[in-house]
Amino acid sequence: MRYEGDIFRPPSEADSILLQATIGCSHNGCRFCAMYRGKRFRARSPAEVAADIAEAAVEYPRRGRVFLCDGDALAMPQADLVAVLEEIRRGLPEVLRVSAYANARSVAEKTDAELxxxxxxxxxxxxxxxxxxxxxxxxxVGKHGNALFHVEQGRRARAVDIKLFVTVLLGLGGIARSEVHALATARALSAMGPEYVGALTLTLVPGTPLHHDHQRGRFRLPPPPDLLVELRTMLEHTDIRGVFYANHASNYLPIRARLPRDRAEALAAVDACLRGEVPLRPEWMRGL
Ligand code: SF4
Known part of the structure; x- marks a missing residue:
């Protein structure tokens, strides 16, 4: 497999075949994100991806999932993406699920028929x-599009039966907007109705503009108890039928809750932590 640069994938794609359909991120402008800063965005040709599919067929003939890297495979021209998916079907017949990072702007550029x-x-x-x-x-933080735009594009995907794993970041509003950020995020998630939510804790990565702001006192990350309160607010107000994960390595308190069934139990776990009855994950065990 010919990978260019560092490869990122969601934790849930640990067993997936990683195919690099695009290089980098088409936006590459989020002030907290360091993932693709050194990469100039481009889409690979279907022929390039087909060569990797042929290799994957030899290396991983029994794997049932494919994840399309890098940051925005949906930005590929429709005909090329169709060709890649057809080649996966032909060359990797055991694969039942293909997934990808989807930038809301790239979803917006697809028609309903294309989706x-x-x-x-x-x-x-x-x-x-x-x-x-x-x-x-x-x-x-330089994200493209407002919350309504993201909700609308997520709903368009769901309307054609594409499932959603939506990521949110505890602490992203800083101390100043901590409460507003948490409540508005819960509302947006409720309006979108994803099958899965992943709440990660913002990690300030050296070299990013947000880290630079933090060093100069222009951005203040909420302390751990406030991040727990944000998590509590999101758990309390996110009205979905799906799984809410806050068990990423960046989080201070690992939570996995099927909503609405496990809401009360998850809130009780956060409250116990806020009262000091359950320890926070120590800093040395936290990571990206
Ligand atoms: S859209 Fe995603 S991958 Fe691209 S810069 Fe923003 S957070 Fe990073």
């Missing part, structure tokens, strides 16, 4: 970064 076509060819899950439901926070 339906991708779903019919096996693209079954989008990992969509909402990050926050608060428009002020989204604008401050």
């Amino acid at each position: 339906r076509e991708l779903r019919a060819l096996g693209l079954r899950l989008f990992h969509l970064g909402l990050e926050s439901g608060d428009d002020v926070t989204l604008a401050a």
